[in-house]
Amino acid sequence: MKCFLFLFLLFSSQLKAQQPLIIDIISSENFSERYTAFLNGRDVMDVTDFNPSTDGSHLEIVEMILLQQALYLGGETKKVVFRPQTWVNSTEFDSLIDGSSLMLARTIWHEDLLDYRGSLYVSDAVIEFGQYEAGLYVSVDNKRAQELKPSELNQLTVVVNPRWHVDWRALVNTPISVISYIGPWEDMLAMVETQVVDAMMINFSVSDHLDLNFEGKLFTPLKKLKVILPDTRHFAVSKAHPQGKQVAQALKRGLKVLTKRGVIKKALQQSGFINQQTIDWQVINQQMIVPRL
Structure with missing residues (x-):
């Protein structure tokens, strides 16, 4: 036993x-x-x-x-x-x-x-x-947003979930118009694709041109501009x-x-x-x- x-x-x-x-x-x-x-x-x-x-x-x-x-x-x-x-x-x-x-x-x-x-x-x-950088991604069809000058960023709308505290804090400290949305990441990207809003902040894609292809929809970052997420x-x-x-x-x-x-x-x-x-x-x-x- x-x-x-x-x-x-x-x-x-x-x-x-x-x-x-x-x-x-x-x-x-x-x-x-x-x-x-x-x-x-x-x-x-x-x-x-x-x-x-x-x-x-x-x-x-x-x-x-x-x-x-x-x-x-x-x-x-x-x-x-x-x-x-x-x-x-x-x-x-x-x-x-x-x-x-x-x-x-x-x-x-x-x-x-x-x-x-x-x-x-x-x-x-x-x-x-200081290492975490992100781009302002817009639909490739949104030519108006892509042609904005840095001095005209107050004309740009960016969607962000206010529960993403660091993202929210980074964006409200810019000239950009911040649009609050509590919902799935994919829904927010769909708002950018249909141009309900201009942009969404996303860490840079690893593609050659930094473009993001999500489910057949193409997005591109505003060139020469980036946001640092301070945390x-x-x-x-x-x-x-x-x-x-x-x-x-x-x-x-x-x-x-x-x-x-x-x-x-x-x-x-x-x-x-x-x-x-x-x-x-x-x-x-x-x-x-x-x-x-």
Whole structure:
């Protein structure tokens, strides 16, 4: 009987050790498919080249890879399984707070995390202050908006969700007319496509001409103009989840290794997130970019 109990406990501990890490991703866009296509059969730890294989935003794919590399380098070797969830694109963190979700595979603005630090482990910054740049994307058919001069930006309307606090704060500190809309990202882009509003702020596409093709509709950024989102971005891990503390500790160790090796900066540059094409573009909310002491 004692032998059976010992074997049972041994088997149970081994089973527990082999349990994968379930990490949530956005379900509204097919990141799983794009992530698999980018890996193209490679092991995550073998990825050293972050140049994109598709157009559009590449940041989410890069973060999924950096997260896994950091966990592994920090000593957490369990397999990661990504679970699509509809709530991930919001700023509501109930699932993280109650422990039903371990963490997200994307970074979160520090400002959105301030009220939840008692319930969440917050990593060091993955995206530093001043690194997050975005363009003002308009429909390619909206010639009036594309021909506006910088001095005429007060004639431009830009839609933004006021619950996206950092986006909202960045835009209201520009001459642009800000239109508030609480709803899906895709609906907002449809408003731009039909020219109900002129533009939407989106981080730059990795295509050669920075254009964004979404479901066959083409959008282009206003040339020579950009907005800097004044905050840092971090991974957040649930304190209530049974794997939370161990994962947060591994993530902290691993991110330090990636930072020291220059991997994070390289990934952001190669992926087009820190975009060399826009390096000399005018920042229209420059007054917000105050160096932190």
